[in-house]
Amino acid sequence: MLLKSALRSLVRNRLRTLFTMFSIVIGVASFFSMSLLVELVPRSIHESSKILLGGDVAIQSYLNPVNRDTLISSVPKEEQKALTTSLLGQSMVKSDKKTTSLIIKGIEPKQYPLYGDNQFPNVRNLQENEVLLSKSTADRLQVKVGDNVEIPNRSTGAMSSYKIRGLVEGVQESYGDASIFGTAYLHLNQAQQLLNVPANTINEALIVLHNKVNVSTFKSKVQEQFPQSSVIDIRDKELEKQKDLHMLLPFLQLFSILALGIAAITTSNTMKVIIATRTHDIAVMKSVGMKTRSIVRYFLLEAFWLAILGTTGGIGIGLLVSVWLTSYLSSVLSLPLTWGMSWSVVGTTIVVGFVVTFLASWIPVKSGMRVSPLQMLRDTENTNVNYSLPFRKKLQLFILVCSILSIYVYKVAFTTSANGSFIFKWILAFLLTTGVMLLLFSFIRSIGFIYALLFRTIGAMKNRMPQGLFLALHNIAATNKRNGLLAVTLTIGVVSVVSSHVFADNLIESVQGQLEKEAMGNLLITSSVNDEEKVEKQLKSMKEIKAWKKGYQLDGRLQNINGEEAAAKFAQKIKEDKFFSSTKISVEGIDTSLTSKAYTISEGRDLTSADADEKKAILLDSYKKIGLKTGDTVDIQIGNELVSCEIVGFFKSGIVKTVGIRIPTKTLATYGKPNRITYSIDSDPKQTNVILTDLNNKLPNSAMAYSISATAIDSLQYIIRMQSAFFSIVALFAFLTAVLTIGNQVVIRLLQQTRDVAIIKTVGMSSGNLMKSILLENTVISLSAGFVGAGIALAFSGVVLRFLFQMPMKIDITWSILGILLSVITTAIVVWIAAKQSLSAKPIHLLQSK
Structure with a gap:
């Protein structure tokens, strides 16, 4: 009987219930799909470790x-x-x-x-x-x-x-x-x-x-x-792959909790309204002797229905999403991943879905019980319920949340560390989580305060604007704190969606710029030295090509360092840095007479004209990690030749290491005996494809022309785009729950302002104008959130590129504009759906329902 009553209570306002339920569905689907991946990927790696390795034991030399x-x-x-x-x-x-x-x-x-x-x-x-x-x-x-x-x-x-x-x-x-x-x-x-x-x-x-x-x-x-050599078996291969993924998967699961958290906020707001609109019922229940525990249980039955519908729907959608995500992640990681059902994940998701829904509902329900029956019965209309928890309860809840999140932080940051006990590392994870959460709360409150101040300032302009804007601006100012929190929620969603694409685009463009700078052109031609004259004859015959630079680049092997075997030094560093997994080194010949160079010296000096016939060299600064310094000598194996060079300086490189050592062109031609020659051409990007087609049709068989963007950049772009799209899908969960939260708030506010809406319509404002006012109000919120979110996304991407990849950021506002439009358009659609039903009622019906 009570279950049916609770269900009927939810059905009375279908739109509010749908928004709340869909928020829970998306949050649960996000958590379920990510949790399933966390379990399926290690299982798939374990089951396919023989296939991954190709044998029982591998020797890698x-x-x-x-x-x-x-x-x-x-x-x-x-x-x-x-x-x-x-x-x-x-x-x-x-x-x-x-x-x-x-x-x-x-x-x-x-x-x-x-x-x-x-x-x-x-x-x-x-x-x-x-x-x-x-x-x-x-x-x-x-x-x-x-x-x-x-x-x-x-x-x-x-x-x-x-x-x-x-x-x-x-x-x-x-x-x-x-x-x-x-x-x-x-x-x-x-x-x-x-x-x-x-x-x-x-x-x-x-x-x-x-x-x-x-x-x-x-x-x-x-x-x-x-x-x-590295000798590895099936177990080693399995651990290697799990190590590669040990940060990615828990991070994705941790990120999915964001959508679950926003869904909890939506559920909490819904329950606040349910309590606020039924204070008279609560008063009557208390007056006839019903215990508070029984009343709380009655309202939690509504949360029970939301938990059942939201969790069941979330698992259903999560199953479909996880099938696609498994296939997609298999392509991204080039691993034979297979989808499978995990009943332990289903059970965990059910528990999490119910706990989050009940916890989010319990806080406002419990708070609503603190008002006395006498106060409610005397003045039901103006009774204010304080929904905030006592400090002690807030502290307990905060510690509980930090304890749960610290489990994921432990998996990401501390499981690969061999030093320290489990308890010690978990305490570190807990302290780290607590610190991050405090900073996050402080940041959110600061941004929320700034938003509230902004909305208050915008609202203060209501008397200076046309009459049609008065109501929207008044509402923005009157509920500036609530609007500020909504804007923060939406900002998080915008940052999640925009930053992944901004970061990917900048990474690709930065790498392309680096490679074109080092190549001193955007087109390259490589040819056999025997066809040098034929190639240059064709280059001279093409009007689109005004000039080119000629050089030699070939692959060698770093054999000795100061007379000691280089492989032995590399073996000591290979576990720390995969850069030292091979002694292969790319050798480039440099025209020492040129004043403009495609690289920057980080230590020592550059090659000069005096070094033209000498065996001097400048080395990539990454090699300093094994103790190399200026004045040292290195032996480079080029074919059957061993070329000994003195290091006079080190040069910088970006994220892609294209050249390992640079020596004078004459020295390379004399001792290295290169059999291929390289030409770099700085052409008009709009004519690239035409020039490439023409060159490849005319060049001799040993030569080939290609653009930098079509070689390493295409390869890099392929995997970055796939990974970016994967993270965008995860971020989309958070964005959708944020938009649904706004829709839910519109429904809640219109329910709370039923009498105000009726009076406004009675004095002559049409439903269409009232809808425009509501849309304008929420457009200001979504537009503000979009601009701030896009700005934060740009700043975040810039910081990561600068400090993590040592790359300058190229500002392209395309994704920022798309993020702002996505914020405004999706919010407008959801708000229109949320408001349409409430505004379609006649004023007399609205007054009677109140």
């Missing part, structure tokens, strides 16, 4: 490539069931339409991979003139199965053509930036020729062991044989 025969003879034959080797390196690839960077992986098709070969279509029948290509790379090159691509041969400078046999999806290589650039899989001997390494050179091996072999013992034996 990226620091110091080894001879294949040496490796095979060093691995205990009696313990292995199968063994396959491969060689990885970086190169360019060209199609008829585009050119881009990628990772080359030479494999033994008859064996590779030892597990998970279904991810490599037709790999067992791969021919020497064929290649398997990552789907992401194929999309950038605009090619399909059956098309041909060309890869430059470092040993001859000529272009080698390969037919695409199949497209590889859901595979993430451990080497370098394979997750960004993608990978081309071809025969091992072909990779050795293209990368210009000695025959039989490999840097990776996969091994399948017999069932009775002790993996730990086997790893130890192999590690002793190859001290500068």
Whole structure:
């Protein structure tokens, strides 16, 4: 009976109930989908760890490539069931339409991979003139199965053509930036020729062991044989992937709690109105002897219905969203993730949904019981209920919330730290959470106060504005504190949506600007030195090209530092910085006579004309982390040549490390003997595609022209866009709940002002004009929130880019404008829906309902 009564009470105002319920639905759906991902991703990684690794044990010799025969003879034959080797390196690839960077992986098709070969279509029948290509790379090159691509041969400078046999999806290589650039899989001997390494050179091996072999013992034996290699097994691979995700997933779940928190605010506001409009009923119940506990229980039954409908709907929508998110995250991370049901997550979500709804409802319900029956019965209309909790209750609630959130902070910041006990690290997490929450509350209150002051100032202009604006401006000022909190809620949603796109766009443009500056142009041509005259003849014949810069750039290997093996020094730093996962180094020849350079010296001096014939060099400043300084000597292996250079200075680089060492062009030509030459062209961006097409049609076969934006930038943009879209979906949950909160507040306010609305309509104001007034009022709120949110998003992105990535921020207001429009338009739609039903009633009905 009581349940039916509570349900009828909610149905009496369907619109208010729908807004509240949908807020809970979105908050629960956000929490459920993120929680399911947190559980499914580690489970999928665990179940597919063999496929991720490709064997039982992997030997990765990226620091110091080894001879294949040496490796095979060093691995205990009696313990292995199968063994396959491969060689990885970086190169360019060209199609008829585009050119881009990628990772080359030479494999033994008859064996590779030892597990998970279904991810490599037709790999067992791969021919020497064929290649398997990552789907992401194929999309950038605009090619399909059956098309041909060309890869430059470092040993001859000529272009080698390969037919695409199949497209590889859901595979993430451990080497370098394979997750960004993608990978081309071809025969091992072909990779050795293209990368210009000695025959039989490999840097990776996969091994399948017999069932009775002790993996730990086997790893130890192999590690002793190859001290500068990484020997990992299935468990190591699983831990490596989980470590890569240990911050991302709890952070997403923590972020989803924001939507749940906003839903709690909406529920609390709804329950405040339910209590405020039924004070007379409460008075009667108390007068006839009903205990406060029984009255509270009665009102909590309405919260019970909201919890049931909101949690059930949230789980239903969360299931649909989680299926898509799992598939999407699988593409973003290149992991074989599979969706599955988790009843533990369902149970947790049900508990969380009910607890949040009941807690948000209990505060106003409990507060509403503090007014005496006599006061209510004497003056029901003007009874003011203080809905704030006593300080002690607020403190207890604050500690409870911080304790729950500290669990997620612990997962993000402290689980990988080996030092300190669990209790100590949890206390640190709790203190960190408490500090952040206090700062957040202070920030929200400060912004809320500024908004309230702004709305009060706007409202003060009501007597100076046309009569039609008087009511809207009056209401803005009269409820400035409430409007300020609504604006803060909406601002959080705008910041969430805008900042992800602003950050992504700036990151891409900053990287592109850095690469074009270092290349001293936006178009590049690479060609065999044998075709130098033919290339320059074509460049001179094109009117669109006024000038170009010529230089040499090739790949080498940092062999020795001050006579000591470089790989040994790298091995000490590889766990701290993945930059040192390979001794491969890009060498660029510099024309020392030029006064304008594409780099900035951070320490020491630049190369001068006096160094033109000397073996002097400037080194990327990242190498200072292993103790290198000016005056040191480094030995660079270029093909079969060993070039010893003295370091005279260090240069800076951005987030993308394009060059590792720069030496005079004459020195490089004399000792390094480069077989490819590079031309940089600074062309009109509007003519880029036309110039590229013309060049690639006229250049000799060994040459290829490409734009920077179509190589590394396309690769980087692909993964950044996917990740940005993923975060935008998560942010959208928070934005929707914020907009629904505003809609709910409009419904609540119109319920509270039923008599005022009736009087206004009675004196002649039409429903249309009243609707315009309400829309104008909320447009001011949403517009203010949009501007402030967009500003905060720009500031946040600028700070992160500057201090985390050391990049200047390029201000583009496109996403800011879209964020403001999104705030205004969605708010207007929700407000119109919220107000339409209330304003359609006749004045006499409104007065009677009161």
